[in-house]
Amino acid sequence: MNVPLLDLVAQYAAIKDEVIPALLGVVETQHFIMGPAVAQLEAGIAALSHAKHGIGCASGTDALLLPLKALNLAPGDEVITTPFTFFATAGAIHNAGGKPVFVDIEEGSFNIDPAAVQRALTPRTRAIVPVHLYGQMAAMERLLQIAGPRRIPIIEDACQAIGARRMIDGEWRMAGELGWATGYSFFPSKNLGAWGDAGMIVTSDDAAAERLRKLRLHGGAKQYHHEEVGTNSRLDTLQAAVLVAKLPHLAAWSAKRREHAAYYSKALAGVSGVRTPPTDAANEHIFHQFTLRAERRDALQAHLKKEGIGNAIYYPTPLHRQPCFASLGYREGSLPQSERAAREAISLPIYPELTRPQLDRVIDAIRGFYQ
């Protein structure tokens, strides 16, 4: 039995009777640009995030780029982030005119290490961009303690963490609730995936929301009147309709992922050679990815491939070692936890529709490799 890394066709079969009529609804009105589904989705995602405003945009990349642009960065302005993330996090910082300052990650959560953020602060620090990697939140309360007194905005990269939450001072706080602005991606493989590219920013800052709404529309709220230069980064109405139809399923899908993660973790606990991902005790993880640390990782990957088991390396090269950032001067060994994670991490199938026999098949293949 082959087990794919992701099976979007299985999800499609389960929800098509809800999504297709929603799509047809848009087609029949021909209201493709900023149709009612966009505002509906914005309200739904803002509510989920305990945030005041949702601003739909074209992708998760733009959902990071636009708030960074709203900071009006000047050459040399620094933005602290993690190198152990998808490229877009740092690409957006660069494209907004900032200098990415990479700091190391925590060993357990794979997320940015607040102590390293503290050490990296300079008078040029203009923002901090933590990434809630694989679906569990970074230590926001510690980041806020560092950023708050200096009034440094935090932009959460929650592209992998929609609906994730963290217990802080006895209260659940959502991804998207505590940062100044937060970017989400609805890339099809995400926990809440569109049928194409789509993204959203959430914020509770009224002035920022107004500015971001302009920036996604060529800098003008009023047609043919441009207060500044923005871009075309609207959320497509067809994609919004798909997402509005899928949103009520998100909590159950994420719960299913947690169930699969618990099953894997129990079954793989005794396998020497792999370490299952620890969940920070304060976090409710949404398991966008289930990522092991594995000895002889590349050989394990080849074995799983041979066995017909989908897997992926997120991410083989930390961003401080990417050729495009060579001029920043980070040497091999400069961020050792990130470099180690890049050598050890391997992600397994974790999508909600996985069956017990499929999970067992993955577990058997891993056990077989380390026997």
Ligand SMILES: Cc1ncc(COP(=O)(O)O)c(C=O)c1O
């Ligand atoms: C952590 C992270 N940041 C940013 C992005 C960019 O999102 P998109 O692909 O929708 O532009 C992604 C997703 O691909 C991501 O996983």
